[in-house]
Amino acid sequence: MIVQIVELDWNIGSELELKAQDIIGSKVPPSRIAENPSYFDCKYCTYKGVCFDGEPVEKNCRSCKYATPVENAEWHCGRWNAIIPKEEIIKGCPEHASINNG
Numbered sequence: 001m002i003v004q005i006v007e008l009d010w011n012i013g014s015e016l017e018l019k020a021q022d023i024i025g026s027k028v029p030p031s032r033i034a035e036n037p038s039y040f041d042c043k044y045c046t047y048k049g050v051c052f053d054g055e056p057v058e059k060n061c062r063s064c065k066y067a068t069p070v071e072n073a074e075w076h077c078g079r080w081n082a083i084i085p086k087e088e089i090i091k092g093c094p095e096h097a098s099i100n101n102g
């Protein structure tokens with residue numbers, strides 16, 4: 001195991017925290033790293049089909065347009081207007097609306 005000790009930089013920490021909040025709260029998938037599926041990193045990516053070929057995303061509440069993160073590390077469903085029980089988040093429901101369908 002390799003361990004690297006770095007000097008604490010509060011500014012970088014704050015930037016990374018904001019970046020994480022953006023990713024968690026986003027209603028759309030992140031941008032591609034390339035616009036061509038033959039780009040080296042894309043060729044070997046497990047999610048190439050989702051990015052370029054319209055394959056469906058895994059069905060769960062985290063990939064649903066109706067889900068929004070709320071306080072206490074919980075998720076709210078806009079379709080059912082309720083906090084989603086933790087054990088249901090990984091399953092989704094029949095009303096799942098994929099984040100990669102426009």
Ligand code: SF4
Binds near residue numbers: 066078084092094095
């Ligand atoms: S409960 Fe259903 S509609 Fe609500 S966020 Fe989850 S999958 Fe989407």
